[in-house]
Amino acid sequence: MFHWLEERPFFFAVGVFVVIAFAGLIEILPNFAQASRPIEGLKPYSVLEIAGKEVYKKDNCIACHSQLIRPFKSETDRYGMYSLSGEYAYDRPFLWGSKRTGPDLHRVGNYRTTDWHENHMWEPTSVVPNSIMPAYKHMFSNIADIETAYAEALTVKNVFNVPYDQDINGDGNVDVALGSWEDARAQALKEAEAIAADMKNQDVKDAVARGEIPEIVAIIAYMNRLK
Ligand code: HEC
Numbered sequence: 001m002f003h004w005l006e007e008r009p010f011f012f013a014v015g016v017f018v019v020i021a022f023a024g025l026i027e028i029l030p031n032f033a034q035a036s037r038p039i040e041g042l043k044p045y046s047v048l049e050i051a052g053k054e055v056y057k058k059d060n061c062i063a064c065h066s067q068l069i070r071p072f073k074s075e076t077d078r079y080g081m082y083s084l085s086g087e088y089a090y091d092r093p094f095l096w097g098s099k100r101t102g103p104d105l106h107r108v109g110n111y112r113t114t115d116w117h118e119n120h121m122w123e124p125t126s127v128v129p130n131s132i133m134p135a136y137k138h139m140f141s142n143i144a145d146i147e148t149a150y151a152e153a154l155t156v157k158n159v160f161n162v163p164y165d166q167d168i169n170g171d172g173n174v175d176v177a178l179g180s181w182e183d184a185r186a187q188a189l190k191e192a193e194a195i196a197a198d199m200k201n202q203d204v205k206d207a208v209a210r211g212e213i214p215e216i217v218a219i220i221a222y223m224n225r226l227k
Pocket residue numbers: 055056059060061062063064065101102103104105108112124128130131132133134136219223
């Protein structure tokens with residue numbers, strides 16, 4: 001029966017297209033269902049975390065790291081629960097990545113800590129002896145762009161209805177406050193102070209005390225958020 005098809009390249013190509021399109025739809029369509037996005041209780045990124053995400057993009061961490069745990073035993077044993085589409089509802093753009101020179105980072109906040117990241121970003125081989133990851137010393141002096149991060153949060157709040165200034169988990173309190181630029185800046189600084197308190201680099205501590213947030217603090221906020 002398929003002999004007829006094999007002799008006709010055009011219809012064969014159409015057939016291949018239909019089969020692949022159907023398989024693609026089966027994978028993609030369920031993700032449009034309301035129930036799958038966002039997952040229950042998902043909180044938007046704080047302004048500091050967005051600033052860290054910008055550093056992640058700028059310094060091209062995605063060239064070596066994915067953020068997508070596949071549903072295979074080898075991956076769930078190592079990284080934890082496989083990734084769900086609804087977890088990315090507030091990610092614009094997605095940072096799934098496709099290259100794994102280094103490990104997946106989607107749940108790195110569950111097993112790495114602020115002080116570990118501090119040592120690792122300054123000199124990866126100090127904590128992972130054979131690491132081939134580059135050092136990111138400049139992050140300790142570069143100042144993160146909190147203003148742009150605030151603008152980004154404001155944009156997704158207004159354009160995509162990302163739930164800032166809302167009570168998401170129903171405990172009567174606003175979960176992630178955005179407010180005015182002054183409010184947001186003060187909140188970002190408060191989060192930065194908590195991270196700097198767990199760090200040992202004196203220049204970073206001094207900068208935060210002056211009201212400036214080095215990129216390393218922002219990227220650590222972002223790493224700690226990935227759970
Ligand atoms: C050239 C490739 C490369 C780039 C670029 C890179 N990494 Fe890595 N990364 C690695 C490798 C390889 C490892 C595994 C060895 C190690 O832990 O140092 C790793 C490990 C890590 C780990 C530890 C994960 C774990 O589960 O132990 C973190 C966190 C991390 N990288 C964050 C980053 C961040 C943030 C950036 C961007 C600022 C970045 N990496 C850029 C290659 C890279």
